[in-house]
Amino acid sequence: MATPAPVQTLDLSARFPGVLNPDTRPGYSGWILDSANLLEFATALRDELGYDYLSSVTAVDYLPDGKMEVVYHLYKTTGGTGVVFKIQVPRADPIEVPSLVSIYPGAELQEREAWDLFGIKFTGHPDLRRILMWEGFAGHPMRKDWREPYFEEEAKPLKSRWPDGKIIMAESKNLYGDNIAYPGGFNPESQTFDPEKALYEALRKYQKDEIGLDTDHILVNMGPQHPSTHGVFRVAVMLDGEKIVNLKPVMGYLHRNHEKIGERNTFIMNMPYTDRLDYLSSMSNNFGYALAVEKLMNIKPTERAEYIRVMMAEMTRIANHLMAIGALLNDLGAYFTPMLYALEERELLLDIFEGVAGSRMMCNYFRFGGIARDLPEGMFQKIKDLFFERLPRKIDEIDRFLSENEIIRSRGIGQGVLTAEDAVKYSTAGPLLRASGIPYDVRRAEPYSIYDRFEFDVVVRTNGDIYDRLMVRFDEIRQSIRIVQQAVKQLPDGPVMALKPMYQVRVPPGEAYGRVEGPKGELGFYVVSNGKPTPWRYHVRAPSFINLTAFGPICIGQKVADVVAVLGSIDIVLGEVDR
Amino acid sequence: MSDMYGKGILKGLGVSLKRFVETYLDDLSWLGRRYHTAKGIAHRGSKDARGIFTVQYPEEKIPLPEEFRFIPFLVYDEGPNGEKPLRCTSCGICAKVCPPQCIWIVRSTDPATGRPIPDPAEFYIDSDICMNCGLCAEFCPFDAIKMDHDYELASFHRNIYDETRLSKSARYYASIRPVNARREDAAQAAKAASRTGRGE
Numbered sequence: 074m075a076t077p078a079p080v081q082t083l084d085l086s087a088r089f090p091g092v093l094n095p096d097t098r099p100g101y102s103g104w105i106l107d108s109a110n111l112l113e114f115a116t117a118l119r120d121e122l123g124y125d126y127l128s129s130v131t132a133v134d135y136l137p138d139g140k141m142e143v144v145y146h147l148y149k150t151t152g153g154t155g156v157v158f159k160i161q162v163p164r165a166d167p168i169e170v171p172s173l174v175s176i177y178p179g180a181e182l183q184e185r186e187a188w189d190l191f192g193i194k195f196t197g198h199p200d201l202r203r204i205l206m207w208e209g210f211a212g213h214p215m216r217k218d219w220r221e222p223y224f225e226e227e228a229k230p231l232k233s234r235w236p237d238g239k240i241i242m243a244e245s246k247n248l249y250g251d252n253i254a255y256p257g258g259f260n261p262e263s264q265t266f267d268p269e270k271a272l273y274e275a276l277r278k279y280q281k282d283e284i285g286l287d288t289d290h291i292l293v294n295m296g297p298q299h300p301s302t303h304g305v306f307r308v309a310v311m312l313d314g315e316k317i318v319n320l321k322p323v324m325g326y327l328h329r330n331h332e333k334i335g336e337r338n339t340f341i342m343n344m345p346y347t348d349r350l351d352y353l354s355s356m357s358n359n360f361g362y363a364l365a366v367e368k369l370m371n372i373k374p375t376e377r378a379e380y381i382r383v384m385m386a387e388m389t390r391i392a393n394h395l396m397a398i399g400a401l402l403n404d405l406g407a408y409f410t411p412m413l414y415a416l417e418e419r420e421l422l423l424d425i426f427e428g429v430a431g432s433r434m435m436c437n438y439f440r441f442g443g444i445a446r447d448l449p450e451g452m453f454q455k456i457k458d459l460f461f462e463r464l465p466r467k468i469d470e471i472d473r474f475l476s477e478n479e480i481i482r483s484r485g486i487g488q489g490v491l492t493a494e495d496a497v498k499y500s501t502a503g504p505l506l507r508a509s510g511i512p513y514d515v516r517r518a519e520p521y522s523i524y525d526r527f528e529f530d531v532v533v534r535t536n537g538d539i540y541d542r543l544m545v546r547f548d549e550i551r552q553s554i555r556i557v558q559q560a561v562k563q564l565p566d567g568p569v570m571a572l573k574p575m576y577q578v579r580v581p582p583g584e585a586y587g588r589v590e591g592p593k594g595e596l597g598f599y600v601v602s603n604g605k606p607t608p609w610r611y612h613v614r615a616p617s618f619i620n621l622t623a624f625g626p627i628c629i630g631q632k633v634a635d636v637v638a639v640l641g642s643i644d645i646v647l648g649e650v651d652r
Numbered sequence: 653m654s655d656m657y658g659k660g661i662l663k664g665l666g667v668s669l670k671r672f673v674e675t676y677l678d679d680l681s682w683l684g685r686r687y688h689t690a691k692g693i694a695h696r697g698s699k700d701a702r703g704i705f706t707v708q709y710p711e712e713k714i715p716l717p718e719e720f721r722f723i724p725f726l727v728y729d730e731g732p733n734g735e736k737p738l739r740c741t742s743c744g745i746c747a748k749v750c751p752p753q754c755i756w757i758v759r760s761t762d763p764a765t766g767r768p769i770p771d772p773a774e775f776y777i778d779s780d781i782c783m784n785c786g787l788c789a790e791f792c793p794f795d796a797i798k799m800d801h802d803y804e805l806a807s808f809h810r811n812i813y814d815e816t817r818l819s820k821s822a823r824y825y826a827s828i829r830p831v832n833a834r835r836e837d838a839a840q841a842a843k844a845a846s847r848t849g850r851g852e
Contacts, residue, residue, distance in 0.1 A: 231753050235744035236768065238756030240776060240812065342751035345785035410668065417705050424697055428717035431799070437785045445790065449719060450831070455699075463699040474667040477660030576749040576791040 085156070088122075089114060096159060100369070100583015100602075103157030108170050111160060115176045118147060118156065126150050126513070127177035127500050128588070129597055129614040130184060132191040136217040139164045141193060144599065145173070146586055146614075150497055150511055152518035157586070162193075172198035179500025182622045190215035190332075200275045205325035205651060208268040211256075214330055222253055228337050228607045276311045276319050290318055293633065297326050301404050301637040304647030308624075308636060315632045320625045324618075327651035335611035340366055340578050340602075343611065345437040347598075350613060351649040352434055353396050356389040356426070357591040359439035364521055365587025365598040366441050369580050377567040378443035379523045384456065384560045385429070385438065386589070387553040391464070392422045393592035394504075394546040395471075397644040401543060402475065404641035405484050411475055418467050421459055428452050441578055442571035453564070460557045468550050476544060485540030489639040491627050492537055499623035502594025502616045505643055508545040509537035515590035526563075527556045539635075542642040577606050584610075593617050593644055613652060617645040675703030688712060718829050721786040721799035723779045723813070725820045738819060739796035741770035746788035746797050754781040755788065777818060779811045795836045801828045 085104065086093055092114060093104040106114055118124040124147040133142045141164045148155040162168050172195035173180040184195040185204040192213035195201055203210065212219050223246060225231055233239055273292065296307035305326035311319040331350065335343050347362045348355035360382060367373070374382065396419060399412030423433040428449055430438040438445050448456075475481060491501070496509035506513055512533040516524040532548040534541035580602040588597035594616030601610035620643050627639050679686055686692040693712055696705055707714055724746075728736040747755040758774035761767060789799045800820070805811070826833035 229753055230748040230750075234750075234753055234755060235747040235757045236742070236759035238747070238758050238774065238776065240756055240778070242778075338751060339749075341749065341787065345751050345783055345787065414671075417701075420705065421697070421699070424717075427720060429719065431717075431719040431721040431786055432784065435784065437787075445786075446719070449717065458699045470667060474664045478664050479657055479660050482660070574791065576745055576787070 088117070093158075096157075098583075100581060102584070103159060105159045105161060108160045108162060111171050111173070112176065114158070115145075115173055119176060123149050123151070124156055125497055127173065127179045128155065128595060129586070129599060129612075130173065130180050130187065131599055131612040131614075132187045132193055132215075133601055133610045134164070134191060134215065134217045136164070141168050141191065143170050143187065143193060144584075146597070146599075148518070150513045150518075152513070154519060166192070167194050168192060169194045169196050171196050172201075174198055177500065178498050179619065179622055181499075182619060183500075186618075189213070190330075192216065200321075202271050202275065205328045205330075207325070208271055209266055215333055226337075228605070229339060229342060272309055272321060272323065276309055276321055295636065297323075302640065303400060303645060306645070306647055306650070308640070310628075310633060310636060312633055315634075317628050317631055317633060317636065320628045320636070322621050322624055324621070324647075324650050327647045329652070331652040332611055332613065336608055338608075339606045340441070340580055340608060341576060343608070344439065345435065347613075348435040348437055349648055350615065350652065351393075351591065351593060351596075351617065351646045353646055354389040354393040354592045355434060355436040356385040356430075356438060357393075357589060357596060359436060360386050360522075361587050361589040361591065361596045361598045362600075363439040363441060363587075364589060365585045365600045366578075366580060368585035368587055369583055369600060369602050370441060370578065371581075372442050372571055374443045375568050375571050376565050377447075378569045378571070380560050380564045381444055381448065381569065382439065383522060383524065383527070384557050384564075385426070385436075387556045387560075388422050388425060390553045390592040391550050392419045393644075394550050395419045397504075397592075397641075398471070398475070398543060398546055400644070401539075401638070401641035402481070404637045405481060407475075407478075407481075411471065414471055414474065418464060418471075421463070425452065425456060425459070428455070440570065440574065443569045447569045453561075456557070457561050460554055460561060464554055465551070468547065468554070472547050476547070481543070482540060484635075484638060485538060485543060485642075486536070487538055488635055489539045489627050489631060489642060490537050491623055493535075495623065495626060496537065499626065501620050501623045503591065503620070504542055504545045504549065505594065505620050505623070507532055508534045508541040510535040515588055515595050519588075521587075521589060527559050529553075529556050539638050539642040542644075546644075580604070580608075588614070591616055593646070593649070594620060613649075615649040615652060617643075617647075617649045618652070621645065621650065671703065678703040690715070716801050716828075718831055720801055721789070722784055722803045723782055723800055723805065724777060724786075724788055724797050724818075725800045726775060726815065726818045727796055727798055727822050727825050728819050729822045736819065736821075738772065738815075739794050739822075740772050740775065741794055741796070742768075742772040742775075743770070743793070745791055745793065749787045749791050751785055751787065752781045752783050754778040754783075772815065775815045775818060777813045779805070779813050795840075798825055798829070 092110045093106055096103050096105050126148045128148050129146040131144050133144060135142060140161050143160045145158050146155055160170050162170060170193055172184055175197060182204060184198055185201060187193050188195060188201050189203040189206050190213055291312045293310045293312055294307060295310060296302040297305045307323040309321045309323055310317055335346060343362060344359060347358040350358045395415040399415035402411040403409060426436055427433045429452060430436040491509050493510040496506045496511055510533060512531045514531040517531050529552045532545050532552060534545050582602055582604040584601045586597055586599045588595055596616055597614030599612040600608050603609045624643060628636055682692060693707060693714065695701060696707060697714060726738050726740055728738045731737060742757050742759045744757055747757050754777055756776040757772050759768045760771050760773035762769050786799050788797050
């Protein structure tokens, strides 16, 4: 939970007299401070109080109050509750807030996102460019007063649909069959602006000519259409021969402003949309969102629902890791044999999702206060059979197939190393963090749902290289099997919904940060409600996105051929990176 | 580290060889009935599956679980004289809960009084926008809109389904979702019984 415990409350205000003001708005928690004190406060938090892990940085546009707020969530990698603090600045351009990158480098991509979508200038940020939208985009789309072309209404349900529904399709209004509006007098021919200039300049900034020879580096663009980038993802690499001098991920090709959509949706409507974030592990996404909204509503799901939730979340983790292992092996050149072996087992898990939720990947299974429906007849037996008789054996088989392979070992061991210190610094999460020797797992660090009832080990490996990231995933699959086996044995009978299913839930005003240990790392949902049917703010702390902060630092100094392997070992899903 | 270079690769190839052999052994043990039979398909998706998993679509199809959901349809009850009254009352809950807002309903009004009557004049679903989430079916208080099992809908044009295209019989519904249909019918019967009980 994001609320500071009483003991910490005492400590913080005593340690920083006059700097911190408690956030007293109803339903809110944490501290508000002045932006002038931010750097000093953050340094003290990290160095004196041990809050070494910056989980999330995001902004909220309080348009009616004329304020823009930047919200920080910090945790300790040793576990426990976190601390939330906020900076409030007047909502008049330029909006400036000091950047935290010098203290928490993990803020780099997140601050760029806040700049891109909210137009908050982070002073002192080393590379403040747009990240999800393109350079030259007009406006900052997450601001409450920004409207897209063919804007219809501020919130769903749209009035045009009922009771006198009229079909008006946005694309029919436009000559090009597209929902794009062109400003008057716009002529693409006369455009001379180069949207890539800033990117290439940012890459060149790091160029060093060590021996004074008159040479130049080579710029290589991998992607956006590249089979090893796992989607439409681009990596701009600056090379010195084969060696990587600098690397910048370029993303946003799949951007649809999930958060803006989420702020126009009613609370329940967002549930199927979360499926589309990390589309390989939709159950986990459902879980995080449900936790955040349940925190706001102050309800608890029923016992049986809790158990089924945990089972589904762990199955998702297994399915995701199988996919990650398969995809990494594809990247390493073991073309599709290991992938298909992994997909076979994933297939059986997806069959379970299909039987339970109705869809293999877009599960939309969780509801506030429980789950959509109970397990259908025969499903319990199927899960039991799979987890007791087949999966453990099959995981061992894939392990035997891969982990002693000399090619994998020589391409993995000692390659793409991320040290423990850097892993924390760059706010990486999940297998990436644990392969670097930090035993940090939200399920243990701050148990949610009923994870405190299960016996499992937090998997950790110490070398932080590609091979360890692969092996961490094998170990995590085994731990997840253990959890599901325990849940199967303990599964109680009873209802699966704590309250009557409602198509419009009432959510009291306030804020909540729900975080779960998703398969790719800490998945957080920051939801602000103002008592209306739609959330005022809906932010996703996407683990794939934030893990990419470390992508450049891992790759610098490596050979260009290892970029693909490192990316595979980070395991990203573009639905979540680009949102 | 392995003592001999290449041992790990050989071990891995052993796994491949085992799978290769298993495929043929499993084929043989089924005496040709492993393919194109319901039992064979079920076997290939079960915990006992060995060897090759592939289901030869479209000759073979994986049986759909009851909860499988695709583009919604409207349920009508068949009357004794061939009438097809829709269960829909055009209350608009589906249109209000639909996340991508792909449902359009025109409510009918009584021509004499001008007041709305519980029957849709027009009902559209933009099936290209529908995200198959199933919320409309989940929250419909009249069991009037349900998720379909028909997933072979590839086409070359924009698909906007109207009332005619959407209407399907209650019998069809019971055939694709027998457990749900039985539960809902029982609930309806109980409700009707308690209503008449109170009336007496």
